Every structure is written in structure tokens, then in C-alpha cells.
Amino acid sequence: MGNSIPHTTTVGGSGCRTSSKLGQIGCPIKTDNMAEKSWQVMHMNVMKGITTAQSNEHQRNWTERGWDFALEKGRYDRQRERLNFEVVKGGKIQEIDKRQSIPERMAESLLQRGIKDPNEGLAEPKYRTVVDFILSGSQNTIRQLAFGDQDVVYEPGNNLENATLKRMPEIEQWAKDMYWFMSERFGEENIVGCYVHLDELSPHMHLTLLPIQDGKFAFKKMFAGKDKLEFSARTKKLHDELAEVNRKWNLKRGRNISETGAKHRTTEEYRRHLSEECTNIEEQVVQHKKALSDLKVEISLAERRVKGLTSMVDNLRKAKAEKESQLSALERTLQSHQGDTATIIAERERLEKELASIQIKLEDKQDKLRTADQQLEALKRDMDAIGERTEELKGEAYKYSREIHSNVDVLLKDVMLETLVGEHSERVAEMGAAEQSVFDGSLLQSLTEQGAEVMHCATLLFLGMVNDATTFAETHGGGGSKSNLKWGKDDDEDNRAWARRCMMMASRMMRPASGKKQKR
Known part of the structure; x- marks a missing residue:
């Protein structure tokens, strides 16, 4: 069971536009506009194990049906999936080996080393046994490493225009640098998965390792330290040291979150983190x-x-x-x-x-x-x-x-109150004393009966996570929307209008399937 502890450390920033040209492998990236900065990105997700579902996402180990689902609702490009790769022992680059999942690799590693998984046999895992790093950089720079000057379609789907794309050697060298950086600090024998994805909006690496030292799981000793201050200091040091390696790739150390008060997280990174957390919680509930x-x-x-x-x-x-x-x-x-x-x-x-x-x-x-x-x-x-x-x-x-979703919630709640007042006024003007059924099918009725669920579904829609919103609706009593119309924010649509549409769509999606009624 993969219980993720939602502690994420991030250094990075939004993508910047630059006409960068790569030199030889291992040489710095030279930019035409040095005033524009490119940031390194590092997330550290601490988990109480890793699930097969998470492993399948890392390895893209999906069935055809799974791929159809991902292409319809996800952020992946099937044509670029062949460019994904993994880094294995010795820093060797190879195509992703899908024969053995990450949990199976973890079990095999522990067996060979004579180490017991402390969560084995527990009804509810409680020990931090897996640390999953996501390493990347500002979008334009990391794309340049991966594809150079090739024309790339970055939209999700099965983009045939990308069928002839080639993977640049620079992204492989960057991946090796990341691999050796982690190996030297935490032990190469502790790495159970290192995958580089080039089929999403921004290329990135998932590096999964076991916090083992002296033959025992030792997350606190290796990462956390004696208190939050020590953990913060260690994390800052790790970012600083990574920045030295990333310097030749023109990826700089961003200002620390505690100093800026901001989360330097791109929309893609935010979406992935949210999706992983929701997936972890849903998997635990299912289990x-x-x-x-x-x-x-x-x-x-x-x-x-x-x-x-x-x-x-x-x-x-x-x-x-x-x-x-x-x-x-x-x-x-x-x-x-x-x-x-x-x-x-x-x-x-x-x-x-x-x-x-x-x-x-x-x-x-x-x-x-x-x-x-x-x-x-x-x-x-x-x-x-x-x-x-x-x-x-x-x-x-x-x-x-x-x-x-606090920022999104504020906007949605504002729109919700505005919509409720207008809709209620209109309905009251139409109804007689005994015509309460006029509220059937209204947003007011939906919010009265399923306020939290409608808000959560609307939040997912607002963030563009249509697949997650549909799954949430169908697993929480809703019948989903049967409309085949395109769903998404219009180019000329402001956030308030988009939020209002998300609320109305969420209300429809959370209605029970035909023939069933909510209990009042």
C-alpha cells in the first residue's frame, strides 16, 4: 500500500522563453538572452511504500485500454512514449524494462540484502520506506535538452507529427548526472527505479530510492534529522548541491520557499502532484x-x-x-x-x-x-x-x-454565492406556495444535497482534470455527464466565467444516474 506523506520540497519556477542552443554533451547551455533564468526543479515525495499503480505510471506499463483512457483524459503523447528511458546500475541508459514492477524490484533488493520491510504484515503501513524524487527544470530549457531544435507537438494525444522525433544525447547525459548525484549521496544500491519521461508537457525524471543505511531503513537518519529545522537545513543543502551539478545545464537554484513565501510550481507539476495524492487516497480507500x-x-x-x-x-x-x-x-x-x-x-x-x-x-x-x-x-x-x-x-x-486548492476554492465560492443568489431569486419569482419541486435539478438543490462533492468536482474541472472529475462523480453517486461536446476553457473566457461553467457542469455530473433520486 502506497501511503504518500504530502511533504514536498520544491525549487523551480515557471517556464521561461529562451532561444537556447546546446553545445557538446556536458557543456553549459548558452542562451541568447542571459537575463532570462532557468530554474532547476526537485520534488521529494516521502511514502510508506509504492503501489503497482504508481509503478505502472512510472514505467508506462499500461494495457491498450489503459492507454486509450490515458490519451482520452490524460496529459500524455503516445508517439513520444518510445523516447522514454531508464537509468540502471552503473549509469547505463536503456529502454524501460517493464517485466518487473518497482514493488517487485524493491522486494528483490530487500531479499538479496537480508532486510525486512517494516510495513510487511501491517494492516496499515506506518514506516517511511520509499522516497520518490521528481527532477526537472524550467520547461523551455528541459525541452531543449530533450529535443533540441526539432519541431514538437506538445499537446496530449497520439500526435503522428512526433513519430520521427529523436531523443537528444543531452537529456541522457543530464539524466546520468542526476543519477550519479543521488547515488553518491544515498547509495546506488538503494535506487530501485530511475525513469525519464519525454511524453508529457515537460520532460522529467522519477527516481525512486529506499532510505536504507547500515542494513536498516533509516529515513529519519538520512533525511529528516532530529527536528524540522535540521530537515529544512538538509533539504536546502541538497538543493544547493544539486544546483552545482545543474549549473552546466543552465538550471539555477531558485530562491527558497521560506524566503519567497511562494511555491515555484508549474501547472504540470501541480497537476501531477495533485493527481498522485488523489490516486494514493483512492487506492487506500479501495484497499x-x-x-x-x-x-x-x-x-x-x-x-x-x-x-x-x-x-x-x-x-x-x-x-x-x-x-x-x-x-x-x-x-x-x-x-x-x-x-x-x-x-x-x-x-x-x-x-x-x-x-x-x-x-x-x-x-x-x-x-x-x-x-x-x-x-x-x-x-x-x-x-x-x-x-x-x-x-x-x-x-x-x-x-x-x-x-x-485554497486559491481555487475562494474563486469558486465567490461564484457559487453569486450564482445562488441570482438563481434563487429567479426561481422564487416563478413558484407558488406548493411548488417546491421547481428546485429539482438546480445548482441550489445540488449544493444543498451534495455541497462538498459538487465543490470538489468543480475544482477538478477548473484545473482541467476532466478524467479525475468524471471518476470522482461516478464513484460518489453521480451519473456523470453524457454530453459529447468539447469541454475546456475558451481562449477568450475569463476565470470567473470559466469557474461558473465548472460549477454548472459539476452540478450536472453529480446528479444520480437516470431513474435514481437523491434522498432528502
């Missing part, structure tokens, strides 16, 4: 639902076992009472000197043996019943805990959404 389903089966079996053992214990107690009654009767007969004494004694011995056997069985079943009761209680506690954690995750998703 928790699967765990809850499995627990229900286990609880059902445990309850049947408890019921069966309870019946056995009751039957054995009855048999014990019956044998004890027979022994008492024999004792009375023996004491009254009635019947054959030898026969009575033999019968008494037989009953005593049977009683002893019953007692052993009874004690065994009682022990098993106590164990079964404890297991059942433990399963129920697990179910309660996972259920609570699932609700917490949903809360975290909303909290994360509110925090990371």
Missing part, C-alpha cells in the same frame, strides 16, 4: 474496502466456529452430567449391597474412564472456544479500526483538497 470485505468473510467463519464449539461444549457438559449421574447411581447400589459387586465395580471403572475422556475433551473444546472468542473479538476490532481509518481517509481527502 480498505477490500480488507473490510475479507474481514466480513473471516468474521462469518469465526462466528460459525464459535457456534460449533459452543454446541460441542454444551453436548460434552450434558454427557459429563449423565455419566456423573450414572456413577452416583452405581455408588448407591454398591453401598446398599444390591446386585453383583464385581459387575458393579467393573461398570463403575468403565464410567470413570469415559468421564475422564469427556473431561479432557471438554477442557480442550473450552480452550478452543476461548481462543475462537478472542479471535472473533480481534476481527471485530480490526473491522472497526479499518472502518474508522476509511472514514479518516475520506476526511483527509477533503482536508487535502481544501488546503491545496
